[in-house]
Amino acid sequence: QKEVEQDPGPLSVPEGAIVSLNCTYSNSAFQYFMWYRQYSRKGPELLMYTYSSGNKEDGRFTAQVDKSSKYISLFIRDSQPSDSATYLCAMSSIKAAGNKLTFGGGTRVLVKP
């Protein structure tokens, strides 16, 4: 079983809709939770970072962490065609050697005009 599970999609939504993405994980030591966006043929770029449980909002993006359920979510409001990309969740623990990140497989999102 993978440490981090993420639905690969693709997730297709009309422009303006809310995109809902999530990951589940098994390692209770994870404390740092991240969402990366990766465009085709590019490296991932950090979108959101959350420490421990709770919500964090940044513009159209909201990240939620529920450590009791080992479940994290990313919501994208008012989605735009430019949001079409693969979204990767990543996690780390304070004990991880080298601040190693454990990634989900990514969810491909397509926002249709």
Add this chain to the structure above:
Amino acid sequence: EADIYQTPRYLVIGTGKKITLECSQTMGHDKMYWYQQDPGMELHLIHYSYGVNSTEKGDLSSESTVSRIRTEHFPLTLESARPSHTSQYLCASSETGEYYEQFFGPGTRLTVL
């Protein structure tokens, strides 16, 4: 402008050839990482470095080797490329500490025939 660079972006090479994938960063980061990513799959850490003269193996076993002679430079070498090495290789860097964002390069897409 502070950034992280990878060359070449694309490489098609025959079996048995020796190759070196270059990674350089101008961000002044001590930590650097190499990830391997197959299409639609997770990023897997194959090597990381805490600083000059420091190299460690990651979670995914790899026949590649790395060196860190200069802070800004973290090349990855395959002595004898095989078709099983076909993948995307991503380089990243971060500051040192409990948690800092990892900044990714654009990647090198390697195809071994």
